[in-house]
Amino acid sequence: MPQPSAADSAPYATADARSLALGRIALGLVLLQDLFARALNLSAFYSNEGLLPNHTVLWRPTADYVFSPFLMASHWHEAAVLFVVCGLCYAMLLVGYRTKLAQVTSWLCVLGLHGRTLFVQNGGDAVLVLLAFWTMFLPTGTRFSVDAMFLRRSGGARNDDNQVRSLAVTALLLQLVFIYLLNAVHKNGTTWRDGTVVHYVLHQDRIVTWVGVWLRERMTLPLSQALTWGAVAIEGTIPIALLLPWRQAASRTFAVGLVFALHIGFGLVMNLGVFVPVMLAFGVHLLPTGFWNTQTRWPKGAHKLAAGLALKVERAASVLAPHASRPSEGSKATAKSLTVFRERALIVFLLLCAGQLLADNRAFRRWGTFAQPKFARLITEYLQLRQGWGMFAPEAPTQDFNVVVDGITADGRHVDPFNEAASDYGAALRFDSPMRLGQNWLFCDYVVGISHHGAYHQAFSEWVQRYAERTGNPSDRIVAFEAFVVTDDSPPPGQVQPRNVRKQGFLRWPDEAASASDVKVVGSL
Numbered sequence: 001m002p003q004p005s006a007a008d009s010a011p012y013a014t015a016d017a018r019s020l021a022l023g024r025i026a027l028g029l030v031l032l033q034d035l036f037a038r039a040l041n042l043s044a045f046y047s048n049e050g051l052l053p054n055h056t057v058l059w060r061p062t063a064d065y066v067f068s069p070f071l072m073a074s075h076w077h078e079a080a081v082l083f084v085v086c087g088l089c090y091a092m093l094l095v096g097y098r099t100k101l102a103q104v105t106s107w108l109c110v111l112g113l114h115g116r117t118l119f120v121q122n123g124g125d126a127v128l129v130l131l132a133f134w135t136m137f138l139p140t141g142t143r144f145s146v147d148a149m150f151l152r153r154s155g156g157a158r159n160d161d162n163q164v165r166s167l168a169v170t171a172l173l174l175q176l177v178f179i180y181l182l183n184a185v186h187k188n189g190t191t192w193r194d195g196t197v198v199h200y201v202l203h204q205d206r207i208v209t210w211v212g213v214w215l216r217e218r219m220t221l222p223l224s225q226a227l228t229w230g231a232v233a234i235e236g237t238i239p240i241a242l243l244l245p246w247r248q249a250a251s252r253t254f255a256v257g258l259v260f261a262l263h264i265g266f267g268l269v270m271n272l273g274v275f276v277p278v279m280l281a282f283g284v285h286l287l288p289t290g291f292w293n294t295q296t297r298w299p300k301g302a303h304k305l306a307a308g309l310a311l312k313v314e315r316a317a318s319v320l321a322p323h324a325s326r327p328s329e330g331s332k333a334t335a336k337s338l339t340v341f342r343e344r345a346l347i348v349f350l351l352l353c354a355g356q357l358l359a360d361n362r363a364f365r366r367w368g369t370f371a372q373p374k375f376a377r378l379i380t381e382y383l384q385l386r387q388g389w390g391m392f393a394p395e396a397p398t399q400d401f402n403v404v405v406d407g408i409t410a411d412g413r414h415v416d417p418f419n420e421a422a423s424d425y426g427a428a429l430r431f432d433s434p435m436r437l438g439q440n441w442l443f444c445d446y447v448v449g450i451s452h453h454g455a456y457h458q459a460f461s462e463w464v465q466r467y468a469e470r471t472g473n474p475s476d477r478i479v480a481f482e483a484f485v486v487t488d489d490s491p492p493p494g495q496v497q498p499r500n501v502r503k504q505g506f507l508r509w510p511d512e513a514a515s516a517s518d519v520k521v522v523g524s525l
Helices: 017-039 040-044 054-059 074-093 099-116 123-135 146-153 167-188 196-203 210-216 221-243 248-270 275-284 289-293 300-320 329-360 362-367 374-382 419-423 441-450 452-463 467-471
Strands: 014-016 163-165 401-409 478-489 499-509
Touching: 014 017, 014 040, 014 167, 014 289, 017 099, 017 123, 017 163, 017 275, 017 289, 017 441, 040 074, 040 441, 054 452, 074 099, 074 374, 099 123, 123 167, 123 275, 146 478, 167 221, 167 275, 167 329, 167 362, 196 221, 210 248, 221 248, 221 329, 248 289, 289 452, 329 374, 401 419, 401 441, 419 441, 419 452, 419 467, 441 452, 452 499
Parallel strands: none
Antiparallel strands: 014 163, 401 478, 478 499
């Protein structure tokens, strides 16, 4: 009589080692993507010559409890050294070399990277930190890794049932469930009920892609309704499929398939930073054993290619660590003690995140306001375990906006230093509504907050004034500028042209009655 597997006895606490390994590779790729995108804007967001200098962030931090090693870097080349360290840790995680060390250091690196720029943090950044955190408690290096090659060459035993049982799997599962469940529950506004969300989202020029521009010009109300209600239905179905207690191989594979369908659709029409790839990486971790068992019939050529690739990786591993040996009995005893500590720590973190869920989400406030103890808020803020989920909820935005700077150069030209750095259309001053701004998500989220955060205006003004330093052209010296928020109303369904374009100033330098180093707030939203 066949013995029940670990997955049968603990279906919500068991994952397949191959899925965890594939998820580790996906997470490593997303971390490197996030690092590369931030490196392209290193000076703007990680130096004192940028938009978020250390002294401003420390003087008016976005969160009460935050720490980042990047706050020690004043210049871009100092931050670049830390970026290289992050890249090495992410690369170790990707290939599975000293995986546990790579997991911990990668989590610390992403915590520091994002902690430095909390002012521009979005949902994708929050999910990336959470995924790195929960998977840190899982053995993601037992398959498809350099570590696994080392173990094989040293004659170490391998657990061929591919089952990993841990409370961390439960945490990972519940995290994904609540992300989708609360996103679906919070989408109860008028634009969701009438099905116009997709239409209006495609008119957000800061985030729309060229595919989105093409689609919005052909968007009809019935198509918008089908896509809008379909997205909510998928978000509501994913938690159910993940939690079904029977036929889990089929239901969880179906759930991961829905995750891929939903977010690939998002990625085609919207630039959401790392949100799309990190959600795909999240889903991969939960692929069941049944998924892998159906993938055994590969073409002969694929077998040959995989065998050749494995041989090359193994040879590389032997060069990296030719004297690798199997774990000693003492290290096994230590590992057992660490396992007990890990599971107990996970209980504490699950309770902390449960409290954060109650505090952060509108859906729970109908039963009262939950006030976290100070120690709990301190821990969750330092570790960035935020749990507020509600993308485009309760309503989709029906207006679009951007920040425009009218800068006057020493030779009398009008330029826009901000959009030269942030947008596709460059430094040419324009107050109309471009078809697509093409902003990097860091600039996109900076636009959302800068106009009404007066504490950050001085840094913004000084960054604009350093325009000639960035271009290397003395004629580009800024002698005066005014910054505006330019807003338009998105067209109603069936139309494509935005309406009622307007601008409102929020910052001017210099003011007629002030010195050249002063900044005046001339309006706010």
